[in-house]
Amino acid sequence: MSEQGDSAPxxxxxARMRPRQKKRGMVSRVVGVFGELLxxxxxxxxxxxxxxxxxxxxxxxxxxxxxxDSLAQNWATQTAAPTPxxxxxxxxxxxxxxxxxxxxxxLATPGNAQEFAILYVPRFGSDFKKTIAEGVDxxxxxxxxxxxxxxxxxxxxxxxxxxxxxxxxxWGSPFLKINELxxxxxxxxxxxxxxxxxxxxxxxxxxxxxxxxxxxxPQNPGASPVDRLITLTSCNPLYIASERVIAYGVLTDWTPxxxxxxxxxxGLTGA
Amino acid sequence: MYAALWHIxxxxxxxxxxxxxxxxxxxxxxxxxxVFPWIDDLTAPVRDVTVDQ
Numbered sequence: 563m564s565e566q567g568d569s570a571p572x573x574x575x576x577a578r579m580r581p582r583q584k585k586r587g588m589v590s591r592v593v594g595v596f597g598e599l600l601x602x603x604x605x606x607x608x609x610x611x612x613x614x615x616x617x618x619x620x621x622x623x624x625x626x627x628x629x630x631d632s633l634a635q636n637w638a639t640q641t642a643a644p645t646p647x648x649x650x651x652x653x654x655x656x657x658x659x660x661x662x663x664x665x666x667x668x669l670a671t672p673g674n675a676q677e678f679a680i681l682y683v684p685r686f687g688s689d690f691k692k693t694i695a696e697g698v699d700x701x702x703x704x705x706x707x708x709x710x711x712x713x714x715x716x717x718x719x720x721x722x723x724x725x726x727x728x729x730x731x732x733w734g735s736p737f738l739k740i741n742e743l744x745x746x747x748x749x750x751x752x753x754x755x756x757x758x759x760x761x762x763x764x765x766x767x768x769x770x771x772x773x774x775x776x777x778x779x780p781q782n783p784g785a786s787p788v789d790r791l792i793t794l795t796s797c798n799p800l801y802i803a804s805e806r807v808i809a810y811g812v813l814t815d816w817t818p819x820x821x822x823x824x825x826x827x828x829g830l831t832g833a
Numbered sequence: 834m835y836a837a838l839w840h841i842x843x844x845x846x847x848x849x850x851x852x853x854x855x856x857x858x859x860x861x862x863x864x865x866x867x868v869f870p871w872i873d874d875l876t877a878p879v880r881d882v883t884v885d886q
Contacts, residue, residue, distance in 0.1 A: 598834040606864070613869045698883045701874065712883070727883045737882075773884045797882045806884055 614732050622707030622734035629708070630680045630691045634831055637754040637819065666719030666790075666816040667755045675702040679718060681709055681726070681736075682750040682827045685743055685762075691830055692736045694751070698727045707734030712776050715793075718751045718758045719816055722778035725793040730800065730807075737796040740809050741765070749792055749811045750827050756818040757827075760792040760811035767798060768806050775808045789813075 586594075672678035672695075679694040693708040703710040709728040716722035728736040747762040768775055775795065778787035790813035797803035817824055823831040842849040 595834045609861075609864060610869055610872065613865055614873065617865060618869070618873070700881070704882065705873070710883075729882050768884065770881065770884060775884055795882060795884055803881060806882070808884075 615735075619707070619732070619734045626692050626707050626734065626736075627689075629677060629693050633677060633680060633693065634752065637752075640754070661816050663756075663816060663818050663821065666758060666813070668720050669717045669753050669755065671713070671717065672696045674713075675699070677708070678711075678753065680752040680831075682752065682830055683743075683747070684826055685747045686736070686739045689830065690736075692728070692734075694726055704729055705733050707736060709736060709794075715776050716778065718753055718792075719790060719813060721790050722787040723776060723780060723791045723793050724751070725776035725795065727795045730796045731803070737794060740794055740796050740807055741798070743809050747811075748824075748826060749794075750824060751792070752823070752831065754819070756816060756821070757824055757831075758813060759815040759817070759824055761814040762809060762811045764810050766808040766810070768808060770804075770806055772806060772808075775806075780808075780810065 669678060674697050675695050677693040677695045681690075681692045681694050683690050693706075694711055695703045695706070695708060696711050697703050697713050698710040704727065707729075709726040711717075712725040712727065715725040718724050730737040730740060743762045743765065745762060745764070749760040749762060751758040751760065766775060766780075774781040774783060776793055777783050777785075779785040779789075780791070780793065792811040792813070794809040794811075796807050798805045798807035815824075822828070839849065842852055844852075
């Protein structure tokens with residue numbers, strides 16, 4: 563009935579059955595291998611990006627959570643007296659404390675890359691919990707997925723500026739949402755002595771050389787500090803990092819370990 | 834390249850597929866736990882988050 567079926571000449575059939583020619587030209591073979599290598603390279607790049615932003619981030623976040631837990635557990639079990647106040651020059655006048663539990667104690671300067679505090683920022687996520695280690699070296703501190711403390715700046719609770727840095731485009735992206743902080747948001751820093759409650763106040767965008775943001779009085783070098791500030795620095799714009807995004811907070815409260823954690827993070831602290 | 838790999842593998846098709854899957858898993862594991870961390874470390878200082886002089 564159909565023309566296609568019947569009209570095919572009979573002598574075509576054997577030709578179709580012939581095995582395909584095995585030999586390919588040298589050029590064709592080289593081009594083929596080159597193409598496969600290019601495809602493989604492309605797949606590897608995509609895999610690396612997937613690893614960097616997903617798998618590695620998840621592993622670092624888990625590591626951070628377990629590091630923070632073991633730090634908090636150590637602090638909870640040790641009943642040692644508060645560490646002696648570090649001898650830092652302070653222009654602070656002796657005035658009645660504005661804090662419920664009196665003057666916040668100050669940690670002695672920790673060793674390089676040592677994790678000495680835990681950072682809680684509910685605005686960054688209800689389970690946000692990262693360690694703060696001494697120094698801002700990428701390899702030994704920041705690439706572990708936590709925050710790093712500018713070692714030239716003050717310690718938590720001190721008059722002056724407690725300045726920390728963290729990634730927001732990889733390595734767990736701890737400060738991913740640094741631009742979403744709202745005035746009045748709480749930033750908690752836990753040390754062996756207790757919990758320092760900072761309240762977010764303002765942000766600023768500077769160049770990578772804007773070191774004024776970590777001065778005791780930000781952008782006012784030489785001025786004698788009165789406030790107890792926290793400064794968060796990270797890169798901006800996301801994935802480009804030609805600028806730095808800065809978030810400032812001021813210490814509004816502090817709670818000794820014996821009094822228990824602030825209600826907002828009570829479920830997060832400890833193991 | 835990949836065609837040659839397929840021809841080198843012994844056994845029937847399902848055995849070859851099995852071997853390829855195992856090879857693929859091994860390659861992915863090596864990438865995730867050795868190669869990518871190494872590259873990551875090489876490129877560590879590129880995306881900086883700190884203010885500096």
